Amino acid sequence: MLVWALVAAGGALGAMSRYAVDRAVSGMLGPTVLGTFAANVSGSFLLGLVLAAASERTGLSEEARIFAAVGFLGSYTTFSTLTVASVLLVGEGDWMRAMANIVGSVVVGVAAALAGILLGRFIF
Numbered sequence: 001m002l003v004w005a006l007v008a009a010g011g012a013l014g015a016m017s018r019y020a021v022d023r024a025v026s027g028m029l030g031p032t033v034l035g036t037f038a039a040n041v042s043g044s045f046l047l048g049l050v051l052a053a054a055s056e057r058t059g060l061s062e063e064a065r066i067f068a069a070v071g072f073l074g075s076y077t078t079f080s081t082l083t084v085a086s087v088l089l090v091g092e093g094d095w096m097r098a099m100a101n102i103v104g105s106v107v108v109g110v111a112a113a114l115a116g117i118l119l120g121r122f123i124f
Helices: 002-029 034-055 062-076 079-091 095-123
Strands: none
Touching (some): 002 034, 034 062, 034 079
C-alpha cells in the first residue's frame, strides 16, 4: 500500500510541477509547445540522474526511487501532450513546427537523459 501512496503523491507533485513549467514558459513566450518541451527534456535529464543514483552506491531506497521516477517524473513528463500538440500544429498547417516538436523532443530528450545518467555516474 505504501508504494501506491508514493506513486500517487509523486504523481500529484509532478503534474503540478509540469503545469507550473508550462504556465511559466507560456507566460514568457505566449502560447507555445515549448512548455511541454521544457518539462519533457528536464524530466528526461532528472530521470537519468535519479536512475544513475539508484544504480550506484548512494543508498537511494526503492521507495525514494519509486516516488521520484515513477510518481513525480512519470507525471511531470508527458508524451500525450507532446503528441496532441504536434497533431494540432499539423491541423493548423504548421508541419514544420510539428516535426521540429517531435524530432526535437526525442533527440534533445535522449541527449538530456544521457547527460543525466553520465552526470549521475560521475557524482554518485
